[in-house]
Amino acid sequence: MIVFENVSKTYSENHKAVDSLNLHIHKGEFFVLIGPSGCGKTTTLKMINRLIDASHGSIKVNGKNIQDYNIHELRWNIGYVLQQIALFPHMTVAENIAVVPELKKWGKSDIQKRVDELLEMVGLEPKVYRDRKPKELSGGQQQRIGVARAMAADPGIILMDEPFSALDPISREKLQDDIVHLQKAIKKTIVFVTHDMKEALKIADRICMMKGGAVIQKGTPEEIIRNPASDFVRDFVGAHGAAEEIFQLERLMTPISGDRRLSTSSVPVSASLQETLSKLALYDRLPVERDGNIIGQIDRKTVIRFLAERGGFHE
Numbered sequence: 242m243i244v245f246e247n248v249s250k251t252y253s254e255n256h257k258a259v260d261s262l263n264l265h266i267h268k269g270e271f272f273v274l275i276g277p278s279g280c281g282k283t284t285t286l287k288m289i290n291r292l293i294d295a296s297h298g299s300i301k302v303n304g305k306n307i308q309d310y311n312i313h314e315l316r317w318n319i320g321y322v323l324q325q326i327a328l329f330p331h332m333t334v335a336e337n338i339a340v341v342p343e344l345k346k347w348g349k350s351d352i353q354k355r356v357d358e359l360l361e362m363v364g365l366e367p368k369v370y371r372d373r374k375p376k377e378l379s380g381g382q383q384q385r386i387g388v389a390r391a392m393a394a395d396p397g398i399i400l401m402d403e404p405f406s407a408l409d410p411i412s413r414e415k416l417q418d419d420i421v422h423l424q425k426a427i428k429k430t431i432v433f434v435t436h437d438m439k440e441a442l443k444i445a446d447r448i449c450m451m452k453g454g455a456v457i458q459k460g461t462p463e464e465i466i467r468n469p470a471s472d473f474v475r476d477f478v479g480a481h482g483a484a485e486e487i488f489q490l491e492r493l494m495t496p497i498s499g500d501r502r503l504s505t506s507s508v509p510v511s512a513s514l515q516e517t518l519s520k521l522a523l524y525d526r527l528p529v530e531r532d533g534n535i536i537g538q539i540d541r542k543t544v545i546r547f548l549a550e551r552g553g554f555h556e
Contacts, residue, residue, distance in 0.1 A: 277452065384405065398430045
């Protein structure tokens with residue numbers, strides 16, 4: 242879907258923002274770029290829609306070099322959500338969402354139908370919010386409109402540059418949950434930049450950790466947790482000893498009623514956090530057993546969310 246081949250971005254002889262980057266982001270994947278300030282993650286994101294042009298190497302979208310696309314066509318087919326939201330203050334919510342469809346000369350009825358559809362999709366009642374101005378919305382509501390606007394023309398790719406970092410913790414957590422659920426429904430390719438490891442672990446299908454313009458490690462959240470590639474990754478993720486101490490599998494599992502005998506691989510209800518993560522390395526979910534009987538099931542996402550939400554990681 243999106244392929245970086247030996248991509249570099251050099252601003253001066255002594256400043257290489259991105260250095261020989263090779264990435265393959267799959268169709269429908271929630272791909273998170275993370276790292277400390279100045280690591281090149283935002284530069285990498287902006288090179289996809291040519292807000293920044295690469296100095297060397299090539300970037301392909303759907304097998305075609307982005308330099309061969311008409312730049313307007315390229316950007317119209319890539320949604321973009323910023324931290325600063327950047328809604329047009331003089332326009333209504335509906336008018337903000339309709340910007341790209343109007344540029345693409347959609348019919349008026351099609352645009353109205355799409356606006357209502359997207360407002361419902363991001364959890365805002367069309368009749369209530371369609372005619373409001375941005376100043377009448379909370380920060381979380383404005384960011385939902387930003388997400389809706391990015392999806393307006395049904396792009397295959399959505400770029401998100403720290404979209405929730407300016408929000409209060411409650412709004413941020415709710416939007417993280419909502420974007421994960423939304424992604425399951427719309428199945429877009431999302432490239433998401435953050436500096437927050439908790440956020441990355443919660444939302445990502447795969448994480449790409451960067452430092453000094455280079456990729457340090459790529460992998461699923463559980464791969465990053467279980468097998469950090471370096472001390473830098475280990476320190477960035479953070480030790481989860483405190484989470485280990487409060488981990489209780491029985492509280493996290495989904496109970497299964499009735500006396501069910503073991504028939505597949507399982508994890509004992511007394512398992513530690515590390516043992517549970519190790520068992521889940523090969524499976525999306527596993528039965529939980531006590532005394533030879535299945536009493537529930539546990540999945541990877543639940544354990545990863547536990548780690549993120551209980552302070553098992555630091556930023």
